[in-house]
Amino acid sequence: MQQTILSILLENEPGALSRIVGLFSQRAFNIESLTVAPTDDKSLSRITIATSGDHKVIEQITKQVNKLVDVLKIKELTNISHIERELMFVKLNAKTPDARDEIKRTADIFRGQIVDSTNQLYTVQLTGKKDKLNAFIRSIRRQSDIIEIVRSGCVAIARGEKALTA
Amino acid sequence: MLTSETTRKSDALVEQPPSANNSNALFTGAELVVKSLVDLGVKHIFGYPGGSVLDIYDALLAQEDIQHILVRHEQAATHMADGYSRSTDEVGVVLVTSGPGATNCVTGIATAYMDSIPMVVLSGQVATHLIGDDAFQETDMLGCSRPIVKHSYTCRNAEEIPATIAKAFHLAKSGRPGPVVVDLPKDKLSPPHRFKYEMPEKVRIRSYNPTIKGHAKQIKKAIEAIKNAERPVIYAGGGVILSGASELLLEFTETINAPVASTLMGLGCIPGEHSHFVGMLGLHGTYEANKTMANADVIVALGARFDDRVTNNTSKFCPDATIIHVDIDPTSISKNIHAHIPVVGSIEVVLRQFLDALAVKEDFKTPSYTSWWQDIKGWRERQCLGYQKEGSGIKSQQVIESIYRATNGDALITSDVGQHQMFAALYYPFKRPKQWINSGGLGTMGFGFPAAMGVKLANPEKEVVCISGDGSIQMNIQELSTCLQYSIPVKIVILNNKNLGMVKQLQDINYDGRHSSVYMDSLPDFVRLAEAYGHIGMTISDPQKLDESLAQAMAMKDKVVLINVEVEENEHVYPMQKKFGAIDDMWLAKGVDQ
Known part of the structure; x- marks a missing residue:
């Protein structure tokens, strides 16, 4: 199980972070670390999540996070130069x-x-x-x-x- | 903050009567809620008042477009709104107070979430300054409902109420539908503050853009696979019904000449008597449906999600099949079973794309699949739904067949959860989509009766029958009172086997017949219970009188009739998949291996 780093851009709304964290615990995905802070655009937050799982799990995590209404974009960084x-x-x-x-x-x-x-x-x-x-x-x-x-x-x-x- | 507070206070000083035609008119937050709902075309709300939503209840008095149905328990309100939605194209709307009012909705929200039903739950909340203080009737409803909603909103500014409610409706209905909770703190609803009503023309949410149209490359791949298939099957789920794609499914089915197996949620997506329909698949699916799936070389999954109650052991699931999976929700694709050809999009749009692609293929003509249909004919000849009719008692299967006759197969049927649900699914061939309404994903006992009430309100001219069990019916039986108050003449048929039949069946099969907590030793007298609530109660125990009595009950069009049918106590539901087996490893009757 390789470490995967996911970068997430989401609405800087109350409760948005809890939706991400809740999703991980609800679906038994791992979180090794999570950082969050607003971006230069105050209406957006950027999250970096380090997680682990096989290809199928990472694909599910990516899709499930992307499905959250507050999430604008998600990108796996570990498979590109970063x-x-x-x-x-x-x-x-x-x-x-x-x-x-x-x-x-x-x-x-x-x-x-x-x-x-x-x-x-x-x-x-x-x-x-x-x-x-x-x-x-x-x-x-x-x-x-x-x-x-x-x-x-x-x-x-x-x-x-x-x-x-x- | 200071500026906006100041503005609001000065606004409040301008006393104007609310008027729809006056764009300068000002409204309280509660009036904004009601006005928004009216403008969104809401005709019925299911709810229960309480401290934090009293302003909304007061505002409801000032209009005549919306009828509020006062339930007896908030859970029932959610199931009514759910049934209302499932039988129409409308969003079901629930209004409840904070705290217990909101938490009582949790089961109903989860039910709607699992089956992707559009619903908006407006839940009261304590005033903003009290949030977090453990105030009276305070609950973190957004937190409680987070894992079981498509999305949720809390209202921070009363001005935003119309836009927020519009967003909630848009989210509930579009993409993969689902429930949306809108939390409304009391101070945002109450006078004296008044605001302009600004409903957006069009809802735009920058982070929400569901994919509706299938990717051209994927469509091409799917068509290639379908063209080259020798033993294709269409595996149709609730998504077909939700996207209104039943007619297209029929056209597609006949064009490619493939058999159709349906999930529990998909029943009615193709007529139950159609020559290409092989029945429900899965745990209690028909022999022919599961056999067809197991032997197919191409599976076209449409708006279905390879639920564990369908696949049985996923490692043994249809190993030779190429799987084309069409779904509007990408997370459903390759979640349980790997899809070789994933297509993200609305079933209706993708089916149109499929048909268009086939139409332009000069080399495509409807295949005959002679040997494939021959195989299917062989499986059908096993007559897996046959059952022993002799004996003195009434068989559950017989009751469903009798209901079918008494309603000309035309009634809207809701069910609770248990054996009766499976019997209804198997023995009442549904003619059209939205005719069969049950809690498929969550399996919520207590769903059927309130759902039937919602269905009846939405379809007053149609016959609505709730098929229930002696266990399930008692989980929301208090709504008999609501039925009387609003004259909602549904028919309830209880398949009363004096047991929690499905649990007992599992204990028979998996626990060597050790029955633990399945006996209903102290059942109420259902006839007198119905009468106590002001309705008509009937008991049927003689198989000879079954047809006649049910016809009699159905003939009482404007009455609620509770029909208690005493059925054979030890009946099991068959066919049934064997635990840990492949999709077609099944028992066809007690001790009868396929």
Whole structure:
């Protein structure tokens, strides 16, 4: 079961998001992550959903989402050239100077930034694909205690001329 | 916000009597609701008043175009609106109050949703400032109904009421039809605020454009497959009836000379006595319908959705057939069974495209399919609907046949859910679309009687018979009172076997006859019950008197007659597919393997 990323353009109406989420639970589709925000046109929202399933399931998901009256467009991005990113904050225990150095080095390797610090803690900000964020977590776990992690879920956009617009 | 509030308040100061001819006239939100419904051509509303919709009920008094039918339970209102819609081309309209009024509609909305019936449910809501406070009779109706509606709206500005109701009607009716809920907070309905009435000329929803016409490339592929078929079958569903395509289906059937099997929802889409009709298919379908499907090399599915009650085990479903699936809803295509040639579009339009394509094909002449029809003849000769008539009691099958005779096969028949429903589907050959009205998808007991009332209101000149069971009828029997109030003379025939027959049958077959909670030990005296409600009650227990008594009941044109027929208690419905088998793995009678 491969991860599939779906991009959805829908009316920015109250309840529109619940129709999407409800549809997924009602029909037993997976949601790995979901992000939503208004677009430059305030009447529209853009959702990125990471899901999984075989070809038949993805086809059903796409059709069912498209059937919702609030949805203008849906596009599967995983089968075309696209860019995807996720944002993550990781709060780490950095009590000793060694730990602080190690966190900083690892963050550098992953092109992360330390965005907050106290006597005890560092907070690292990292963007990238899911795999990269997972690799950072695996790597840092060996050197430091993870206090807290928050991830945005992925957002994605097609490369080149292709665009999801009303 | 401040500006618009200010405008509204100053508008409110201009006191003008409502008048349809005066474009400057101002109306309360409730008046806007009623005026919108009148303009949309609504003649009947089914509903029940309560706190949050009292303004609408007050506004209803000021007009004469719409008759409001006061039901005894909101669920029945939805089934009445549903039956009203199924027997016409109209949208069924329901009006209920917030909280329990709205939640009582849930079963009826789900029923309409599963069978794609156009319905608009106007549900009251507590005032906007109370929403979320767990106010008296507050329920999140949009949340409750979300999985079972085509769409729903909440009214945030009273000015938008006419446009919102117009959108609701448009959505309910167009594309794949379905129920739409419009939630109306009380403060948007109440005086003193008044607004202009602005009904849009044409409804446009930018995110909603159902595909009506089949894709030319797909039509071509389908025609090729049909042309090359040796053993074609048409598998027709409720979509044929919903899109008004019955006449075209007949033309198409005769043009390609293919047998037609119909789903439970499709019955009547082609006359039941037509030479090409092989009967209902599926769980309790005829032997010939299921055999024809199983042996076909091309299946033309029209407005059907390969429901699990049709396919039986999907992994064994017609493995050799090329499947052409025509449906207006793309999600129905390849959901349960992979379609080799999907065609998205309205059945009516696509059938016209098929016929046009065949007409221009110079090499196409109606095939004879001699050996295919020979096979079908063989399957028909099994006479799978034969049953043992001897014995002292009345057989359910006999009752349906007797109703057919008493009504000249012409009545509009509604049914509840259970054995009686299957008997009615199998033993009353429907002549025309919209003659057979039942809850196919959701299987809602309690549907039949209120649905019959809606049907009768929409078709006052026609005979309307509800075929029910001793279990189902008790799920909405309170509507006998509504029948009296509005003089809705429907006939109700209860096939009373003193049991929940269908459940009992399943327990006989799948649970070695261990009967759990299927006995109706304390049935009411249906005759006295009918009389208590002011109607006529009859009991029939002698098979010799069946025809005579039913004819007598049907002859009482302006009366509600409740006919309690005491039928054989242990009868099973056959044919019946075997669990986990292919579409044509069936029992033809108790212990009789095909």
